[in-house]
Amino acid sequence: MAIILGPNQYGKAENRLVAVSREGSVHTIRDLTVSTSLRGDLADTHHTGDNSKVLATDTQKNTVYAFAKQAPVGEVEDFALRLGRHFVSTQEAITGARVLVDEHGWNRIDANDHSFVQGSNEKRTTAVTVDGSDAWVVSGLKDLVVLKSTGSEFHGFPKDPYTTLKETDDRILATSVTARWRYLGTDVDWAKSFTEIRELLLATFATKHSLSLQQTLYAMGEAVLEARPEVAEVRMSMPNKHHFLVDLSAFGLENDNEVFYAADRPYGLIEGSVLRDDALDAGHAWDTLPAF
Numbered sequence: 001m002a003i004i005l006g007p008n009q010y011g012k013a014e015n016r017l018v019a020v021s022r023e024g025s026v027h028t029i030r031d032l033t034v035s036t037s038l039r040g041d042l043a044d045t046h047h048t049g050d051n052s053k054v055l056a057t058d059t060q061k062n063t064v065y066a067f068a069k070q071a072p073v074g075e076v077e078d079f080a081l082r083l084g085r086h087f088v089s090t091q092e093a094i095t096g097a098r099v100l101v102d103e104h105g106w107n108r109i110d111a112n113d114h115s116f117v118q119g120s121n122e123k124r125t126t127a128v129t130v131d132g133s134d135a136w137v138v139s140g141l142k143d144l145v146v147l148k149s150t151g152s153e154f155h156g157f158p159k160d161p162y163t164t165l166k167e168t169d170d171r172i173l174a175t176s177v178t179a180r181w182r183y184l185g186t187d188v189d190w191a192k193s194f195t196e197i198r199e200l201l202l203a204t205f206a207t208k209h210s211l212s213l214q215q216t217l218y219a220m221g222e223a224v225l226e227a228r229p230e231v232a233e234v235r236m237s238m239p240n241k242h243h244f245l246v247d248l249s250a251f252g253l254e255n256d257n258e259v260f261y262a263a264d265r266p267y268g269l270i271e272g273s274v275l276r277d278d279a280l281d282a283g284h285a286w287d288t289l290p291a292f
């Protein structure tokens with residue numbers, strides 16, 4: 001038996017970058033969390049501590065900030081592609097890079113051109129994988145919290161000795177959407193694609209009459225794939241943010257689907273992917289990360 005080094009990567013996680021661009025007195029801010037990971041010929045540092053091929057994580061961090069100064073950040077996908085390609089093309093030992101970016105939104109305060117109020121907790125995300133001269137982009141969003149106060153049912157499930165859940169033909173459906181979609185290429189209008197996919201996710205959540213959150217998840221992914229030819233696959237993770245009808249009968253009050261207890265935990269966790277059947281074997285962008 002021999003002991004060998006398995007898949008590995010290293011980098012600087014969660015660099016917090018705020019870039020201000022100034023056009024006269026009008027400022028624009030970009031607020032990003034950027035993580036870089038490099039892969040390649042890195043056996044020596046693991047086996048002997050020889051760091052001659054290890055571009056320091058501190059250098060990776062500096063590169064993120066320097067790149068934000070040297071050119072406009074632009075779309076998060078382009079920024080991540082620039083960084084990933086830089087590491088792979090300038091370090092002989094580095095054959096692959098993965099760059100993750102979360103963008104936090106800020107809105108203007110009307111009082112002037114340089115004051116902002118933080119938006120919701122929702123983030124736009126991208127994960128770029130560079131492998132030699134190839135690149136894959138998986139973009140998405142997370143913490144997009146949505147709720148509909150009707151148009152959702154849940155019934156017909158198995159009743160076993162442990163089942164207490166009542167069937168319902170009218171319930172609140174609420175979730176916090178994490179969605180990631182894999183692009184077929186890199187020649188994409190990233191901003192337009194993001195905006196339209198987000199709209200499709202929201203519109204489908206709102207308009208699809210739901211018999212389960214699973215059905216809603218599938219419909220949301222299907223809507224994206226039907227409308228957006230540049231996307232091969234959509235993966236979603238959607239916690240079921242349960243809203244329980246409060247029993248007010250002790251007070252002689254009837255609760256006609258009006259007063260709910262918004263439970264924090266536990267929550268149902270509904271996850272799944274929707275994809276084109278001819279895109280099944282192109283999982284590279286999802287599956288190159290070591291499982292840790």
Ligand SMILES: O=c1[nH]c(=O)c2[nH]c(=O)[nH]c2[nH]1
Pocket residue numbers: 154165211212213214240268
């Ligand atoms: O939409 C739902 N899917 C489930 O799988 C489930 N399970 C549950 O208890 N409530 C719900 N709701």
